[in-house]
Amino acid sequence: MSETIDTTELGEKIVKVLKTIYDPEIPVDIYELGLIYDVFVNEDQEVKILMTLTTPNCPVAETLPVEVEEKIKTIDDVKDAEVEITFDPPWSQELMSEEAKLELGLL
Template identity: 75%
Template sequence: MTDEEIQEIGDQIVRVVKTIYDPEIPVDIYELGLIYDVFVNDEKEAKILMTLTSPNCPVAESLPREVEDKVKSLPNIIDCEVEITFDPTWTQEMMSEEAKLELGML
C-alpha cells in the first residue's frame, strides 16, 4: 500500500472513532483525547493505542471492544487490536478545543 492509501485508511478510522462517545461525557472519544495513536500496516491491520478517563472507568471492558468492532467494520480493515495504556495518564488538557467548548470549559 502507498503512504496515501495508509493515510486514507487512518482518516477513515478517525471518522469511525468519532462516532463513539464516552457514556459519562457527551463528547466523542477522539475529541476527548482518549485515542493516543492509530497504526495501519500493509496487511490492512489496525492497532489503536488508547486510554480511558480513569482505570476504574465503568466501560473499561466495553469501550475498547466497541472501538475494535467499529474499526473492523471498515471495508479496508481486516483486523483491529486496541491496546489500553495509562501512560501518560489522561487529563482534561488532552481534550481538543472542540471538546472543551462543548463541555463549557472555554
C-alpha cells in the same frame, strides 16, 4: 503485484469512525476527548489503536475497547483491529480538543 493501500486515507476513515464513539458519561466522542493516543496501520491493513480511559476505574473499561475494535473492523479496508489500553500518560483534560472543551463549557 498487490494493490497499494493508502494508509493515510485509511487513517482518515478510522478517525471518522472513532468520532462516532462516545464516552457514555461525557457527551463528547472519544477522539475529541483525547482518549485515542495513536492509530497504527500496517501494509497488511491491520490496525492497532493505542488508547486510554478517563480513569483506570472507568465504568466502560470492559466495553469501550471492544466497541472501538468492533467498529474499526467494520471498515471495508481493515483486515483486523486491536485495541491496547494504556494509562501512561494518564488522561487529563489537557488532552481534549478545543472542540471538546467548548462542548463541555471548559473554555
